[in-house]
Amino acid sequence: MKLTSWGRYPVIESEIQAPVTPSELRSRFTAAASIPCIPRGTGRSYGDSALAPHAISSxxxxxxxxxxxxxxxxxxxxxxxxxxxxxxxxxxxxxxxxxxxxxxxxxxxxxxxxxxxxxxxxxxxxxxxxxxxxxxxxxxxxxxxxxxxxxxxxxxxxxxxxxxxxxxxxxxxxxxxKSAHIRETTFKAHNLDEALTLIEAHEDTTYSVAWIDCLSTGSRLGRSLLMTGEFIEDGRLDLKRGQPLAVPFDMPGFLLNRYTVTAFNTVYYHRVRQDRSEHIIHFDPFFYPLDSIHDWNRIYGKGGFTQYQFVIPKEAGREGMAAILSRIAESGRGSFLAVLKAFGKGNDNYLSFPMEGYTLALDFKIDQGLFPFLAELDHIVLDYGGRLYLSKDVRMSESTFKRGYPQWEAFQEVRHRYGADRVFRSLQSDRLGL
Amino acid sequence: MQKILIIGATSAIAEATARLFAARGDRMHLLARNHERLETMAKDLKIRGAESVTFDAFDVNDFDRHPALLDAASVVMEGIDIALIAHGTLPDQKACEADFLWTLKEVNTNAVGTISLLTDLANRFERKQQGVIAVISSVAGDRGRQSNYVYGAAKAAITVFLQGLRNRLHKSGVKVLTIKPGFVDTPMTADFPKGLLWAQPERIAKDILKAISASRDVVYTPWFWWPVMVLIRSIPEPIFKRLSL
CATH class of the missing domain: 3.30.465.10 (Uridine Diphospho-n-acetylenolpyruvylglucosamine Reductase; domain 3)
Structure with missing residues (x-):
C-alpha cells in the first residue's frame, strides 16, 4: 500500500506487517531470506525515517x-x-x-x-x-x-x-x-537578544519554549513569545474533553506565502499585550496545541512539507542563531510554526539529537528551491558545530549527517555486531550511508 | 460493575471494546485461541481499570467443550450480564471455491461454532430472564457477492439466527444485539490500502458500547454502512449478478 509519514513527502509503495505477538514477528526473521524492513509507530516522524519497502507496524x-x-x-x-x-x-x-x-x-x-x-x-x-x-x-x-x-x-x-x-x-x-493544570507565563521578547536572555533567566522553570517570528528583520529579528510553565497542585486531575477539529482536505499550497505568514505572525505576536502575563492552562493545550487540529499537515497542500530542526552549541549561541535567522528572514520562506528552545546537556546515545545549546524548528512547504536553500542552511549549522534532527529530516546529505553526528561509526559498529545493519533499513538510513 | 463474557476476545474489535469495559471497572472473562495473547490482554485490562479479568484458551470448533467453558465463565464471574461474541476468520474465498473442506472449516468457525455458543447462552439467559447477547456479524452477510460469499453466507446465517433468537427472547427480557461492522483496520488488513470507508477498531468499539446501553437490536458501524447496505440490497438481482463486487 501507499505509505508516507507526517510531512507527506515522499510517498512510497510499502508492504506493512502488523504483528500481534512477538512470536508472530519472530517468524519473519527466522525465515531463510529475511527481507530488510523498518519498524514504524504512528508515522509521526516528518520525513523518511519510518519509510521502507517493508515496514513493521507496532x-x-x-x-x-x-x-x-x-x-x-x-x-x-x-x-x-x-x-x-x-x-x-x-x-x-x-x-x-x-x-x-x-x-x-x-x-x-x-x-x-x-x-x-x-x-x-x-x-x-x-x-x-x-x-x-x-x-x-x-x-x-x-x-x-x-x-x-x-x-x-x-x-x-x-x-x-x-x-x-x-x-x-x-x-x-x-x-x-497533583494537577492536570499548569501555570503558564508568557514573556514578550522584542528581539533575539531579549529572547535568549529571558530563556536563560528562566532556566529553573521546568517547561520552557519560545515561539519565534522568523520573518521579522532588522531590530526586530527574532522577536518571540517565551512560554514557561509549571504544574500547579490544585488536585484537579481532569482530562480535556471535546472532539478535535480537523482539516478535511488538502489546502491549496499557494495559501501559505510570505504575506499570509507575515500577517499571521504579526497578529500572533501582538495578540499578547503585556511583557509578562500569566494564566492557568490545562496540560493538553499547553503541551499539545496542534493535536487539537487533526491532519493539520494538510494546510501545506498536496506536495507535503518538512520541518527543519537544528541545534547549535551554546558557545555559538547568539551569533549562530542570528546568522541563521537572518538568512531565513531574507529568503522570505515563511514558517508560522517556528519554535526556539534551549537544550540542556546531551546524553550518551550515539544518535540522540539534543546537545547543550539552542534548537530552532521551522516548517517549510516543499517546493522547488527549498532543498537547495536548506542545504545552504546546513552549511551554516555545521560551521557553528551544530546538527539536524533525524526525525524531522527528509533530505540532508550523507556528509551533513556524518559531520553532525561524529558517533555514527560507533553506532554502525554496534548495529553490525548485533546483525542489524542488513536487516533494518529505511529510506533515510540508505540516504545517510548507514 | 457488569460481568462480561467476551468470546474471540483477542480480535481487534473485541479487544478495543474490552478496554472500554475495563475503563468502567467491569468484570471480564475472556475466551480465545491464543494463551500468550490472553495472558497479555488480561494484564493490560486489569491495569486499565477492570475489576478482575480471567480467561480460558479454547478452540471455537471444539463444540463439545462449549457448555463446560460457559459454566466455568459463569462460576468465575458469579454470573454473566453481557456476552459479546466476536470471534471470526476472514476466509480465503478462492481456496474455499476450490476445496469444500476449506469452506466447511470456515463455516464451522464463523457460523456453526457461534450457533453452538448461542444455543447454550440463550438458554442460560432465558432462565435468568435478563442479560445482553451481542454478536459481531458483518455487512458482508447482507448480500452475497462473488468476492467473499462464503464469509457472507456464514454471517448471513448468524444474522438470521439472531433475528429468531431476539424474537424468542424478547418476552424474557433478554436483549439480542446484531453488530454489523464494515471495513475495519485490523492486523489481518494491515497491508490493505485504506480509503474513507475504513474504520478503526476503537470506533467500532464505541458504537458497540453505545448500542448495548441503548438496547439496540441491530447496529451498523460506522453508521454510514446502513444507507450503503440499503442501497446494495435494493439492486435487483438481474442487475446485481452482472456487477463485479
Missing amino acids: RFLNHITGFDETTGVLRCGAGVTLAELLDLFVPRGWFLYSTPGTKLISVGGAIASDVHGKSHHLEGCFSNNIIELTLMLGDGEIVSCSSETHPELFHATCGGMGLTGVILDATFKLRPI
Whole structure:
C-alpha cells in the first residue's frame, strides 16, 4: 500500500506487517531470506525515517503489562501511544517525564527518536527515564537492554531510528502530578537578544519554549513569545474533553506565502499585550496545541512539507542563531510554526539529537528551491558545530549527517555486531550511508 | 460493575471494546485461541481499570467443550450480564471455491461454532430472564457477492439466527444485539490500502458500547454502512449478478 509519514513527502509503495505477538514477528526473521524492513509507530516522524519497502507496524503491540502505583514505573508495548497513557494515568495522578509537542506518537517511536520536550534543559530526553527496553534483533532473538545490561545496544537503540531492531516494549518512570493544570507565563521578547536572555533567566522553570517570528528583520529579528510553565497542585486531575477539529482536505499550497505568514505572525505576536502575563492552562493545550487540529499537515497542500530542526552549541549561541535567522528572514520562506528552545546537556546515545545549546524548528512547504536553500542552511549549522534532527529530516546529505553526528561509526559498529545493519533499513538510513 | 463474557476476545474489535469495559471497572472473562495473547490482554485490562479479568484458551470448533467453558465463565464471574461474541476468520474465498473442506472449516468457525455458543447462552439467559447477547456479524452477510460469499453466507446465517433468537427472547427480557461492522483496520488488513470507508477498531468499539446501553437490536458501524447496505440490497438481482463486487 501507499505509505508516507507526517510531512507527506515522499510517498512510497510499502508492504506493512502488523504483528500481534512477538512470536508472530519472530517468524519473519527466522525465515531463510529475511527481507530488510523498518519498524514504524504512528508515522509521526516528518520525513523518511519510518519509510521502507517493508515496514513493521507496532500498532498491535499495544498492551500495558505492568504498573506500580507507588513508584509510577510502567511497562508497556511499543505501540502504546503517549495519548493513551495520558488518558489512563493523568486521572490517577501521573504524567510523562519527557513529552514532545504531540502525544499522538508511540512509545517505540519516542525511544527510536529519543524525543525531547519543553523540559529538556532540566530533564533530558525520553530515554532518560527508561529503566529497560526489550528489542527483537535481526535474527529473531529477544534482548533486554538498559544503561547497565547491553549498554551499547541500549545507547544505539535510543535515538537509533529503528535501525537496531524492533522495540517490543519498554519500562519507564512516570512523573507524579497533583494537577492536570499548569501555570503558564508568557514573556514578550522584542528581539533575539531579549529572547535568549529571558530563556536563560528562566532556566529553573521546568517547561520552557519560545515561539519565534522568523520573518521579522532588522531590530526586530527574532522577536518571540517565551512560554514557561509549571504544574500547579490544585488536585484537579481532569482530562480535556471535546472532539478535535480537523482539516478535511488538502489546502491549496499557494495559501501559505510570505504575506499570509507575515500577517499571521504579526497578529500572533501582538495578540499578547503585556511583557509578562500569566494564566492557568490545562496540560493538553499547553503541551499539545496542534493535536487539537487533526491532519493539520494538510494546510501545506498536496506536495507535503518538512520541518527543519537544528541545534547549535551554546558557545555559538547568539551569533549562530542570528546568522541563521537572518538568512531565513531574507529568503522570505515563511514558517508560522517556528519554535526556539534551549537544550540542556546531551546524553550518551550515539544518535540522540539534543546537545547543550539552542534548537530552532521551522516548517517549510516543499517546493522547488527549498532543498537547495536548506542545504545552504546546513552549511551554516555545521560551521557553528551544530546538527539536524533525524526525525524531522527528509533530505540532508550523507556528509551533513556524518559531520553532525561524529558517533555514527560507533553506532554502525554496534548495529553490525548485533546483525542489524542488513536487516533494518529505511529510506533515510540508505540516504545517510548507514 | 457488569460481568462480561467476551468470546474471540483477542480480535481487534473485541479487544478495543474490552478496554472500554475495563475503563468502567467491569468484570471480564475472556475466551480465545491464543494463551500468550490472553495472558497479555488480561494484564493490560486489569491495569486499565477492570475489576478482575480471567480467561480460558479454547478452540471455537471444539463444540463439545462449549457448555463446560460457559459454566466455568459463569462460576468465575458469579454470573454473566453481557456476552459479546466476536470471534471470526476472514476466509480465503478462492481456496474455499476450490476445496469444500476449506469452506466447511470456515463455516464451522464463523457460523456453526457461534450457533453452538448461542444455543447454550440463550438458554442460560432465558432462565435468568435478563442479560445482553451481542454478536459481531458483518455487512458482508447482507448480500452475497462473488468476492467473499462464503464469509457472507456464514454471517448471513448468524444474522438470521439472531433475528429468531431476539424474537424468542424478547418476552424474557433478554436483549439480542446484531453488530454489523464494515471495513475495519485490523492486523489481518494491515497491508490493505485504506480509503474513507475504513474504520478503526476503537470506533467500532464505541458504537458497540453505545448500542448495548441503548438496547439496540441491530447496529451498523460506522453508521454510514446502513444507507450503503440499503442501497446494495435494493439492486435487483438481474442487475446485481452482472456487477463485479
